[in-house]
Amino acid sequence: MPELIQTDADLLAETVTAVRDAGTVLRERFGDVVRHRTRAELMRALAVNDDAALEVLRPRLASLRPDAGFVEDELAGGALPPGEWWVLDPAEGNVNHLHALPEWAVTATLVRDNQPVLTAVHVPLTGETYTALAGGGAHLDGRPLRVSDTADLGLSLVATSQARPDEDEEVVRRVGSSITAMLLGALVVRTSVPATLHLLNVAAGRIDAFWQFAGARADLLPGALLVAEAGGRISDAEGRPWTTESASFLAAAPGVHGEAVTTLSR
Structure with missing residues (x-):
């Protein structure tokens, strides 16, 4: 049985590896516009992309946090039950991916008692990975992020x-x-x-x-x-x-x- 990750910082590092690997799968599928004539055909194509990324994400994250639940419906909202939950969007911007547009990503966020404690967002076409840890700051590939100082x-x-x-x-x-x-x-x-x-x-x-x-x-x-x-x-x-x-x-x-x-x- 694998050793459980003890700290949220270590858990975030492993989550980064998972979203990057899932992103590689989606990048290999990216290219031509995926044609569809009906809503049903579009939904099937979206599901194929989601499933390809989830084949990487789900087992990796489950091994890190065996007792955590999974939320894979990217359109679901509202409060979650108590405990830990992985909130995933395996192909955020999936419709862009299918239309050969570059604005898409892979996201994984751990929520604990309805508070997000860490997140990793990987943008495969740029290779960028954005991370945040509650109380630990936000980073882009290890470099600190800061919002603008615009006041108008x-x-x-x-x-x-x-x-x-x-x-x-x-x-x-x-x-x-x-x-x-x-x-x-x-x-x-x-x-x-x-x-x-x-x-x-x-x-x-x-x-x-x-x-x-x-x-x-x-x-x-x-x-x-x-x-x-x-x-x-x-x-x-x-x-x-x-x-x-x-x-x-x-x-x-x-x-x-x-x-x-x-x-x-x-």
Whole structure:
């Protein structure tokens, strides 16, 4: 029986190896656009990618934490039962992968009693690996990350993402009005999927704020921990404490967080 990892820092190092190896599998599958004529064909293609990465991730992570559960549905939300859970997105930005677009990644986050304690996000096409450990900071390939020091939303590059296909109409309309508000208030607005890659950029200080309405654990928890450990502020769009049960999400540099809340609340 393998020896159990004793510290979260050691566990994070092993998690990094797992997401990198899963990323290699997906990189080897990347190339031509995967054609589909129906929603069923698209869903099958997405599942094949997920399964290929999970064949690497699941046994590796299970061996590290045999008693931890797994959450593999990247669209699932809400609170988790007590204990430890691996929240995985084996192909974050999977639809981009199938369309031969470069914005996709592999993520693994350990949640303990509904608090993320570590995360590893690997971007196979750049070779970059982003990590965060609760209380231990956020890093890109070992280099510390820090959010931007921007203090004016009017000078800010901000971003948002579509939480899921076939979103509720009320949420879609709220997304649209929030983009309009940010187009009036910020310097530049980026709109694309997946959420995690925007949040990596917030943590790295490349963009100043990211928001999303609705959402799921798998696309927000990794970036939430990265941004928080890089000195950013995490809340819902109204400025209240964010949890996985919140209806909105905001991650921002401290200097623009208040303005972002005001803008999104209009």
